[in-house]
Amino acid sequence: AMIWAVLPAAGRGQRFGGDTPKQYLHAAGKPLIEHALSALLRHPRVAGAMVALSADDTSWPGWTQLHGKPVLRCVGGGERADSVLAALRALPAELDGDTLVLVHDAARPNLRGEDIERLILAAEAGDQGAILGAPLRDTLKRAGEGRILATEPRGGLWRAFTPQAFRRAALTAALADAAAAGVVVTDEASAMERAGFRPRLVEGREDNLKVTTPADLALAQFLLQSDRE
Numbered sequence: 001a002m003i004w005a006v007l008p009a010a011g012r013g014q015r016f017g018g019d020t021p022k023q024y025l026h027a028a029g030k031p032l033i034e035h036a037l038s039a040l041l042r043h044p045r046v047a048g049a050m051v052a053l054s055a056d057d058t059s060w061p062g063w064t065q066l067h068g069k070p071v072l073r074c075v076g077g078g079e080r081a082d083s084v085l086a087a088l089r090a091l092p093a094e095l096d097g098d099t100l101v102l103v104h105d106a107a108r109p110n111l112r113g114e115d116i117e118r119l120i121l122a123a124e125a126g127d128q129g130a131i132l133g134a135p136l137r138d139t140l141k142r143a144g145e146g147r148i149l150a151t152e153p154r155g156g157l158w159r160a161f162t163p164q165a166f167r168r169a170a171l172t173a174a175l176a177d178a179a180a181a182g183v184v185v186t187d188e189a190s191a192m193e194r195a196g197f198r199p200r201l202v203e204g205r206e207d208n209l210k211v212t213t214p215a216d217l218a219l220a221q222f223l224l225q226s227d228r229e
């Protein structure tokens, strides 16, 4: 069955600073969003991508195809989840509700084909969906006024990455429900959890980082460059 990629790219990257939304910052000669899109579209099972852009985006390069596959665009929303919902609703009408959708941050340029492959296999092995992530490695402190209040047990805690893989209709319903209830979800899995699903966790590569700060950009650039050598 066909798989589509959805890229929320309507953020303004406020935390990064500067005027350029972070998905358009360059690393290894290309904007982050191009690395992210290419990684997904290079996978043989991914048939196309829907990108959610902000209404006042002036940086979008206007691709209609990459790697011979369609790249479609739509207008995103105020929160990441609004952008993902808009993109799901803008997908080609002929895709059925069971189509697997891979939602991936435009600001994660270093996604590898092997992680996409393992995620797809896990998602297709059941009907609860799956996400990439990794167990926490640092010790966790609860903070108050700049001091440690407590050390929290980290056993069983994971960080959530993207892509996150769900069936189109189920994810659309879960995100619409969360929005209607006024709950802001920061990833797709949390909307699915609210709807009663228990998505699988697939341990992914730690270098699939989300660029949030200038230090992240430098690291992403280093990783993308060392890949080519």
Ligand code: C5P
Pocket: 007, 008, 009, 010, 011, 012, 013, 023, 052, 076, 077, 078, 079, 080, 081, 083, 084, 105, 106, 107, 210, 211, 212
């Ligand atoms: O800001 P954050 O790093 O969480 O953004 C993750 C992804 O979600 C980015 O690719 C960003 O462009 C996207 N986003 C969006 N619509 C928003 C906010 C963020 O598509 N309103």
